[in-house]
Amino acid sequence: xxxxxxxxxxxxxxxxxxxxxxxxxxxxxxxxxxxxxxxxxxxxxxxxxxxxxxxxxxxxxxxxxxxxxxxxxxxxxxxxxxxxxxxxxxxxxxxxxxxxxxxxxxxxxxxxxxxxxxxxxxxxxxxxxxxxxxxxxxxxxxxxxxxxxxxxxxxxxxxxxxxxxxxxxxxxxxxxxxxxxxxxxxxxxxxxxxxxxxxxxxxxxxxxxxxxxxxxxxxxxxxxxxxxxxxxxxxxxxxxxxxxxxxxxxxxxxxxxxxxxxxxxxxxxxxxxxxxxxxxxxxxxxxxxxxxxxxxxxxxxxxxxxxxxxxxxxxxxxxxxxxxxxxxxxxxxxxxxxxxxxxxxxxxxxxxxxxxxxxxxxxxxxxxxxxxxxxxxxxxxxxxxxxxxxxxxxxxxxxxxxxxxxxxxxxxxxxxxxxxxxxxxxxxxxxxxxxxxxxxxxxxxxxxxxxxxxxxxxxxxxxxxxxxx
Numbered sequence: 001x002x003x004x005x006x007x008x009x010x011x012x013x014x015x016x017x018x019x020x021x022x023x024x025x026x027x028x029x030x031x032x033x034x035x036x037x038x039x040x041x042x043x044x045x046x047x048x049x050x051x052x053x054x055x056x057x058x059x060x061x062x063x064x065x066x067x068x069x070x071x072x073x074x075x076x077x078x079x080x081x082x083x084x085x086x087x088x089x090x091x092x093x094x095x096x097x098x099x100x101x102x103x104x105x106x107x108x109x110x111x112x113x114x115x116x117x118x119x120x121x122x123x124x125x126x127x128x129x130x131x132x133x134x135x136x137x138x139x140x141x142x143x144x145x146x147x148x149x150x151x152x153x154x155x156x157x158x159x160x161x162x163x164x165x166x167x168x169x170x171x172x173x174x175x176x177x178x179x180x181x182x183x184x185x186x187x188x189x190x191x192x193x194x195x196x197x198x199x200x201x202x203x204x205x206x207x208x209x210x211x212x213x214x215x216x217x218x219x220x221x222x223x224x225x226x227x228x229x230x231x232x233x234x235x236x237x238x239x240x241x242x243x244x245x246x247x248x249x250x251x252x253x254x255x256x257x258x259x260x261x262x263x264x265x266x267x268x269x270x271x272x273x274x275x276x277x278x279x280x281x282x283x284x285x286x287x288x289x290x291x292x293x294x295x296x297x298x299x300x301x302x303x304x305x306x307x308x309x310x311x312x313x314x315x316x317x318x319x320x321x322x323x324x325x326x327x328x329x330x331x332x333x334x335x336x337x338x339x340x341x342x343x344x345x346x347x348x349x350x351x352x353x354x355x356x357x358x359x360x361x362x363x364x365x366x367x368x369x370x371x372x373x374x375x376x377x378x379x380x381x382x383x384x385x386x387x388x389x390x391x392x393x394x395x396x397x398x399x400x401x402x403x404x405x406x407x408x409x410x411x412x413x414x415x416x417x418x419x420x421x422x423x424x425x426x427x428x429x430x431x432x433x434x435x436x437x438x439x440x441x442x443x444x445x446x447x448x449x450x451x452x453x454x455x456x457x458x459x460x461x462x463x464x465x466x467x468x469x
Contacts, residue, residue: 084107087267123280127145134197221254305377
């Protein structure tokens with residue numbers, strides 16, 4: 001119910017984003033048929049994308065409001081334009097912050113959506129120190145950090161329909177331009193530190209072109225070509241508000257939204273908006289990993305929710321850190337970093353044990369069952385567990401003699417039966433065809449038994465379920 005309310009509110013947000021506004025008489029008429037048709041097309045495309053991002057974000061972040069209840073449900077204090085103009089003038093910013101009707105609409109909008117501002121305040125405690133440190137290295141204005149809220153709502157796993165990803169919503173081509181690596185295992189556009197370095201370099205490059213921060217922000221949204229086109233169509237003017245009518249519709253509202261976010265985040269306390277409580281550790285340590293390791297196994301050994309590991313390490317797509325001569329980064333809460341170091345031999349050993357199990361099947365070999373046990377964790381049910389291991393709920397119930405699908409935290413579940421299933425550990429050079437040939441089980445049956453796994457690129461050490469032939 002709450003998610004539906006958020007989705008409905010985000011529809012209103014997008015409505016404002018794409019509705020033509022009039023900061024002054026130079027802005028296009030709201031009744032323009034061309035603008036109306038463009039709005040309808042943009043709204044239909046973006047509304048679905050924002051809904052998907054909203055749902056994904058809600059699933060990954062557990063929030064608990066900490067505001068005083070007297071403030072939380074009270075109407076927000078009204079602030080007239082005169083007060084807002086004075087407040088914006090007093091903000092310690094390098095960027096020129098203009099207040100007009102368009103910016104005012106966004107401030108009104110964010111006042112109405114104060115709960116979202118509460119979430120952003122909480123998330124900013126984790127991400128903004130990273131942004132501020134990196135921007136200082138590049139001598140960039142500190143207030144550019146708020147652009148990440150407009151871009152991704154501070155969701156490092158946010159992905160647009162066009163393929164942009166991460167906190168700064170880099171397209172693949174732009175990400176490669178700034179040396180962000182992307183493959184089937186990890187995506188550095190999702191890495192908060194590496195992507196912020198890339199964003200800082202991109203901001204710096206755009207500023208060298210336009211020498212105006214509002215034009216930089218506009219170009220970040222629609223590209224240098226569209227901004228240059230708007231400059232030419234305006235007769236060579238290089239002020240954002242003067243080229244405003246000639247920019248793409250979404251870019252016309254991009255800078256006003258950015259200014260409004262700056263205002264609301266800076267003056268949140270004046271509107272009785274306080275940070276939510278979010279399950280992200282503020283103090284973390286960085287570990288260098290050069291050997292293949294499964295983040296799910298790290299979660300079990302260190303007794304930390306897998307969702308928290310994913311939030312701290314959003315660049316790993318499949319919860320796997322691969323073998324590599326170049327070290328990969330693993331971020332953990334500081335209090336668990338030493339525990340990881342103490343237990344790293346057993347963590348790595350478990351990976352080697354898996355790959356050395358005598359279950360690599362050949363023509364003369366018979367399927368050998370892997371006797372695995374799963375310990376139920378908080379929030380898990382049979383459906384989640386079955387999906388994780390590529391099996392069915394019915395199989396789990398049969399193997400564990402369960403008469404009900406209900407399980408309790410700490411309960412031990414056997415994951416296979418030697419009569420029905422075996423496990424094959426992928427070796428270097430294996431393909432589905434060779435595995436099918438060696439196990440005497442068809443490729444289609446193997447695909448069906450592992451339908452929840454990535455079979456396009458088989459990785460050495462990957463475990464495949466082999467059904468009874």
